[in-house]
Amino acid sequence: MLCGFVMLISNRKTNRPIHLYGMISVRYLSQNKPEGAGKKMFSLDERLALCASFVRNGTALADVGTDHAYLPVYLALQRKIRSAVACDVRTGPLENARASIARFGVEAIVSTRLSDGLQEVAPEEAEDIVMAGMGGELIVRLIEETPWLTDPDRRLILQPMTKPDVLRQYLCAHGFCLLQEKACLSMGKAYSVMVCAYDGRVRPCSMTFARTGFLLQDSSPEAEAYLRLVLSKLQKERKGLPLDSPAASQHMALIETISNRLTPDPKEETT
Ligand SMILES: C[S@@+](CC[C@H](N)C(=O)[O-])C[C@H]1O[C@@H](n2cnc3c(N)ncnc32)[C@H](O)[C@@H]1O
Numbered sequence: 705m706l707c708g709f710v711m712l713i714s715n716r717k718t719n720r721p722i723h724l725y726g727m728i729s730v731r732y733l734s735q736n737k738p739e740g741a742g743k744k745m746f747s748l749d750e751r752l753a754l755c756a757s758f759v760r761n762g763t764a765l766a767d768v769g770t771d772h773a774y775l776p777v778y779l780a781l782q783r784k785i786r787s788a789v790a791c792d793v794r795t796g797p798l799e800n801a802r803a804s805i806a807r808f809g810v811e812a813i814v815s816t817r818l819s820d821g822l823q824e825v826a827p828e829e830a831e832d833i834v835m836a837g838m839g840g841e842l843i844v845r846l847i848e849e850t851p852w853l854t855d856p857d858r859r860l861i862l863q864p865m866t867k868p869d870v871l872r873q874y875l876c877a878h879g880f881c882l883l884q885e886k887a888c889l890s891m892g893k894a895y896s897v898m899v900c901a902y903d904g905r906v907r908p909c910s911m912t913f914a915r916t917g918f919l920l921q922d923s924s925p926e927a928e929a930y931l932r933l934v935l936s937k938l939q940k941e942r943k944g945l946p947l948d949s950p951a952a953s954q955h956m957a958l959i960e961t962i963s964n965r966l967t968p969d970p971k972e973e974t975t
Pocket residue numbers: 752768769770771772791792793794797819820821835836837838842846
């Protein structure tokens with residue numbers, strides 16, 4: 705917001721008054737206030753809120769595939785992050801990001817970057833990295849193309865929309881340790897969010913772990929909803945497999961494991 709001002713000074717030679725008119729930005733006037741203070745807050749949907757909950761206090765964040773930059777703007781308003789780069793590979797989403805950043809006045813904390821994955825991001829700008837709302841295979845490519853992610857102090861917060869099994873398999877096979885995984889329900893759909901860090905240890909990845917991660921041991925309703933989604937996907941896939949094939953047997957075994965773990969679905973109960 706801009707404010708006008710009028711100033712009266714006198715001409716040194718003639719001693720006559722001179723009027724000075726000008727505009728200054730209110731943000732300049734209130735520069736001692738924390739960035740975003742007094743601005744309208746907004747809340748994130750459950751999926752992005754879960755991602756945000758995993759971001760460490762005071763971190764330098766890179767939000768890859770940011771679109772509207774809701775996540776970094778929210779975290780800046782919460783004063784949870786030191787800085788953020790909101791990255792996207794397309795200019796349209798970056799315009800959306802710039803609009804959100806300007807609307808909430810967090811330009812000093814959140815900047816935008818046209819970047820394929822982390823290609824245009826410097827390592828010091830990305831202590832915590834969020835990759836949310838993209839396919840599991842794309843997330844794998846973006847990790848693979850960024851060699852400095854093998855720094856154990858960085859955190860990767862990953863929320864794949866598809867192929868989470870491909871992502872978990874990649875992480876296990878390439879020395880990334882899954883530290884935490886939680887599920888959430890957003891608009892009736894279940895999602896998983898994973899937090900990982902590199903420790904260089906290659907781990908075996910069973911089909912069970914690839915498909916369910918930490919969520920098979922999680923008794924929350926959100927994890928249960930996620931497992932139901934995995935179950936229905938496995939059931940569909942199994943129908944396309946030759947009956948006597950090893951893959952069909954593996955599917956059957958996992959379908960049974962997940963079914964035994966779930967509480968009976970009231971919708972499936974006969975009345
Ligand atoms: C569905 S939006 C997700 C927005 C937000 N992260 C969320 O989870 O709600 C996916 C975004 O990823 C961006 N994207 C796709 N491929 C990318 C890449 N290689 N590097 C960076 N961004 C990419 C798209 O342009 C799009 O804006």
